[in-house]
Amino acid sequence: MVGVLERLERLRAAADLVAGRIPDALAGKVDDVLARSNRRLAVGPQTVVALAGATGSGKSSLFNALTGTRLAEQGPRRPTTATTLAASFTATNADLLDFLGVPRRHEVAPPEPDMTDLVLLDLPDHDSTATAHREEVDRLVRVVDQFVWVLDPQKYADAALHQRYLRPLAEHREVITVVLNQADRLTAVELSQCLAHIRRLLDDDGLTGVPLLATSAVTGEGVADLRRHLSRLAAGKRAASARLAADVTVLAAELDRHVGPARGSGADRRVVDDLTRRLAGAAGVPVVVDAVRDSVRHRGTLATGWPVVSWLAKLRPDPLQRLGLGRRPELESPGLRHSSLPARSAAAHSQLSSALRAVTAELGEDLPGPWRDAVAAGVREAEPTLGDRLDRAIVETELPAERSPAWWTLVRVIQWLLIAVVVVGLGWLTLNAVLGYFGLGVLPMFPLGPEDGLRVPVPTLLVAGGVVAGLLVSGLSRLVISAAAGAAARRARKRLEYAVAEVAEERVLAPARAEVARHDAARAALDRLR
Structure with missing residues (x-):
């Protein structure tokens, strides 16, 4: 327990x-x-028991009968209890009565030994014409330990009593006792019928099983039974x-x-994937992926192309740097970097808003209104800064195009060696032309080829072979670079989508899931409470 x-x-x-x-x-x-x-x-x-009842129910007379005193004023036609009266059957517990806000205090000898830990209150009439009296009853109904509702044969079925007090206290049935006072006015048959009717009314009020006693403050009938009942309450x-x-x-x-019921903080994988995809589109991931592919081709052409013409590629900017991405040594703090990606279109913005609404609907489904609103607020709160955070995630992602493979350097060396071969051949041919022009002896050409066929001088072979080899190496490199550019684009897409997914989790899903988790924790706490 x-x-x-x-x-x-x-x-x-x-x-x-x-x-x-x-x-x-x-x-x-x-x-x-x-x-x-x-x-x-x-x-x-100490146990605080309050006698509550309507005007004329004999509540104050019953209070006097229970205490064996005449502390409570009695009046047959009007409410005489203006303020609550307390009778302590032992030394007055001032702190307790201060808490109850009861200024009228008396100490009386306990009629029963077990009543020493009992404090008996006589409340004003709950149906009094004086507003202050009703307010006093309403205040103490919220704080006393036990209620003894005193009814009388004339007004025990009064709707005000049942609708305003008894029915709302159905969950407090353990702390309620009902007394039919003035039993001396009824015959035995009438008393039995009256008690049976009261029991049916109490059942209708949700107070099944509450103690129901009959008393008479005039004859003392049932007073001893009520005292013993209160004694048991106090002794416990x-x-x-x-x-x-x-x-x-x-x-x-x-x-x-x-x-309401527990919801579970999970979101459908499809909704999460759709959010990531739309965020990726809004962040410009497809544009960056294309730029990575083009950048690899651009830089690969510069590194491995035939030097005679490859320098023309320098006239075009690197696609990544044009977007403000790639390596930028002048910016040492990534947190300060921003891309130059195109502004998000109206269509992309609409798709992003739609994805956020889908997440809100998914996570907020079946939640009570305030919790659903909190989930929506958590998602909406992320939207104004989502663009900047996505842009920073794109900028801070290390892209495959930022690194140059080692074989590019090897191909570049080969290309320049082939250029050197071409230069040697051209120089050889040029020198012989100049020497021949001035009638001087030329350098030997060392022709190569069959004796009876085409024989090609070595300088010519150096020039032609260097050019052809350079173009061939450039062409083969371009094929390899194209494949590498495709692979780099695929790796870039994975890395960028992962970065976008982290932003989605941190800025959108985590706040929404935290609200759902809070709801589930509240549900679990209530289950433990109940």
Whole structure:
């Protein structure tokens, strides 16, 4: 059996989780019960029993009969109890009565030994014409440990009593006793019929099983039985805890209606993938992937192309650098970098908003209104800064095109060696032409080829072979670079989509999932509470 202190702690934990997600009135009730419970438990275990009833029910007469005094004023035609009267059957617990706000205090000898831990209150009439009297009853109904509702044969079925007090206290049936006073005015048959009718009314009010006694303050009938009943309550020293436990139970039921069933914080994989895809589109990932492919081709052409013509590629900017991506040594702090990607189109913005709404609908499905609104607010809060965060993720992602393969350097060396071969051949031919022009002896040409066939001088072979080999190496390199550019683009797409997925998780999904997880934690806390 969970003690009232532990249940109050569980209520406090649940209240923290549902803060801002329940109506203010209900939150106020929770705060009031928690604050009142702490104070009530701190002022002692005495049992506070309040006699409540309508004008003319003989409540004050019954109070006098129970205490064996004439402390309570009695009046047959008008309410005579203007303020609550307290009778303590031991030394007055001032802290307890201060907590109750009862200034009229008396100490009386206990008629029963077990009544020493009992404090009996005589409340004003709940149907009094004086507003202050009704307010006093309403105030104390919220704080006393046990109620004894005193009815009379004439007005026991009064709708005001049942609708305003008894029916709303159905969850507090453990702390309610009902007394039919003035039993001396009825015959035995009438009393039996009256008690049976009252029991049916109490059942209709949800108060099945509450103690129902018949008393007469005039003849003393049933007074001893009521004293023994109150003595048992006082001796058990559980009335205060039972009252607080009933308050917690009522609040738990109200909170339960506003929290609803557990939802689970998972989102459909399809919705998450769709969000990542649309965020990637909005972030310009396809544009960057194309730029990576073109950049590899561009830089590969510069590195491995035939040097005679490859320099023309320098006239075109690197596709990645044109987007503000790739290696930029002048910017040492990645956090300061921004890309030059084209602004998001209206269509992309619409698709992004649609994806965010889909996530909101998926995670907020079946949640109560305030929780669903909180999920939507978490997603909306990310939208204004989402563009900048995606741009930074793109900029900070290391792209495959930023690194030059080692074989490019080897091909570049080969190309320049072939250029050197061409230069040697041209120089050889040019020198012989100049020497021949001036009638000087030329350098030997060392023709190569069959004796009876075409013989090609070595310088010519150097020039032609260097050019052909350079173009062939450039062409073969271009084929390899094209394949490498495709592979680099695919790796870039994976890395960029991963970076976008991290942004989606951090800025969109995590806040929304946190709200769903908070709801599930509140649901679990209420399950433990109930």
